[in-house]
Amino acid sequence: MEEIRIIEVKQSVFEDNNKDANELREKLKAEKTCLINLMSSPGSGKTTTLKALAKELSGKINWAVMEADIDSAVDAEAMVEAGVPSIQIHTGGMCHLDADMTRQGLSQLDTEKFDLVVLENVGNLVCPAEFDTGASKNVTILSVPEGDDKPLKYPLMYETCDLLVINKVDVMDYFDFSLEKVTEYAKMRNPEIEIICISAKTGEGIPELAKWVLETVKNWNN
């Protein structure tokens, strides 16, 4: 297997994160590269969802993935196996990525070659929501086993996200999870949030998610 590039990024000391984020967004806009910041709890299925998207997006778009983790390269390895150019960022123990760390990572990808880069953030519902990474859109995944009360407990994550992907709907029958409740709670945090239900495992809902991604990229380039 191709060796995974691992990039160690460091939090900048003299940071003005909002300024950094806006500069990065403008640079990516000029390159016609859309950046999607994908966030969730650990184990919600971020990488499995991206692998499912890889099949659906194949031939329709040039895209790459930047995986962020504290340790290991298992996610970047999985994406390369799925045929998507990927790099692994290690955050040096940090619980989130800020805009400058995102920039450091992206500098190791030829971003201008890609229509889309997905940043798979550190699995964490708290800290990643506090830092604008410079992304064009923020997406969060909530998996059915986690429960429908998460928007009550992690308000900022839902306030900052444009799209809520509800994953693992194939196991809905085994868990006490109400789509109606989670929709109510998520819209309470963010009335504009879009919601798409998927099972990254069975493929259910993946065409709809791929359509959302393609439209987001198209809108970014207009």
Place this chain on the structure above:
Amino acid sequence: MEEIRIIEVKQSVFEDNNKDANELREKLKAEKTCLINLMSSPGSGKTTTLKALAKELSGKINWAVMEADIDSAVDAEAMVEAGVPSIQIHTGGMCHLDADMTRQGLSQLDTEKFDLVVLENVGNLVCPAEFDTGASKNVTILSVPEGDDKPLKYPLMYETCDLLVINKVDVMDYFDFSLEKVTEYAKMRNPEIEIICISAKTGEGIPELAKWVLETVKNWNN
């Protein structure tokens, strides 16, 4: 229903967290109160596990729960319904509790009345592991749907925990989760870590977990 007390705690500015943690541990030792710091991803089943323990520990021990969340009081409400004295801490957006925040919360419980207080930390595998809360023991829950690779990605959580509880084993057949792998990865991070498998939903493994809790409390008082 009894009204839940919600306590807003603030991170101390002039902090020496290790010193604060040791002072709190000594105070609790003198009071013969054991403090267990319970950590996990969002939705791993911390509260459901504590509710299952409530039945098993009933009449055997005096215990209370201190729930920490950024927002909502749903967990403390659930514990009071289960008959366990509980308070809800709000962290003001913070992703973890430090020792002084723990002390502020505990000061609202008559800790000397209890053999055990369980602190249910903010759902997060990164930041809570970085701060000694003053607890006697650290416990983490990993639920089967999250996957067996979590010790690879979140090393510090596994290094700092005395016990790993593997929850939701009742849905093992629906997920690609290897007990052998997770044991290998967890022991790689911490060779001393103990592992107990449970289903908080069906009650499987709860007697074993209750036994661990009772022994931990007993050892703390000796």
